Amino acid sequence: MSGGLDSSVTAWKLAREGRPVVGLSMLLWDHSGTEAHGRCCGALDLGDARRVAQQAGIPHYTLRMDREFRDKVVDPFVDDYLAGRTPSPCVRCNTWIKFDLLLERARRLGATRVATGHYARILQGPDGPELHTAVDTGKDQSYYLFELTGEQLAASLFPLGELTKAQVREIAREAGLVVAEKGESMEVCFVSGGVREFVEAEAAARLPGAVSPEPAVLVDARGEELGTGQPYYRYTVGQRRGLGLAAPSPLYVLQIEPERNRVVVGEESELMAPGLRGERLHWIGPQRTGEVEATVKIRSRHPGVPALIRPQGDGRVEVDFAEPQRGITPGQAAVFYQGTRVLGGCWIAGRSDGSDRSVR
Structure with missing residues (x-):
């Protein structure tokens, strides 16, 4: 129970169905100095x-899990930015915290399942439980759950998967829940200010001297220097604003090169790629070694594109799109769908067109 609308209605629904329910909240990050709602681990929300x-x-019990949250979510979040990647902390939180450590703690309390307010569905298939998209496609969160296993799905409940957000809020209103009019939670719950400022502060505290504030050199795809900008970790692939370069047409970030303190920029057409290279490939259910046709989403709100998935062994995978896609971003997840079913996914390592845009 984060203190938000969705987890609150989940608890209310299950209790009204006569199920034995225990509410668990997680103290994940110290927001004692921030008096604001929308932080899933803040004092007001708890x-x-x-x-x-x-x-x-x-x-109701509150479990202190801040050390584990730092190890599994916050530190990798900072490390990704310093490595020139754009992380997806919500996926890591689901994989390592909510459906791993929290599930373990819940079992210690005698619980057999963990129910959350995620908008997704678990359906029984011929090979066990399957993860499917929510009925409310506008709120679907299955993308963030692609690393779950069949065993974790079997121990989970998503009571809101068949409901729309409007229906969930109406349930809260009819029940008189104190969160009935509460807004959406913040995207990165542990960052109260700017992401880049957070990364700098965390890196300075944990890795003193390891992060250079030197401005990055901005170059084009041919390696020609165009100017200097902010430190490289302040950029993300696809970024347009804040480059500070005069050009006849808009420029975008194509690639980040931490080891050379360089940022490669180019025109929008250069963001397009026919495929991607992935790592840490994960399948929900039976492992697949042959080629698979599926719809692939390269961002949470990406509409998806038909693609051919080609496992390469050792967790590596090549994904070929039916149509070139814009802004393949290292550190983000690529999630595989067949209809409403989530097959699995991978973490994006880069483009797979034979031109990862490394500049000589």
């Missing part, structure tokens, strides 16, 4: 979770 548990008539 207070809301306790009040909803009282309304639902269920016991």
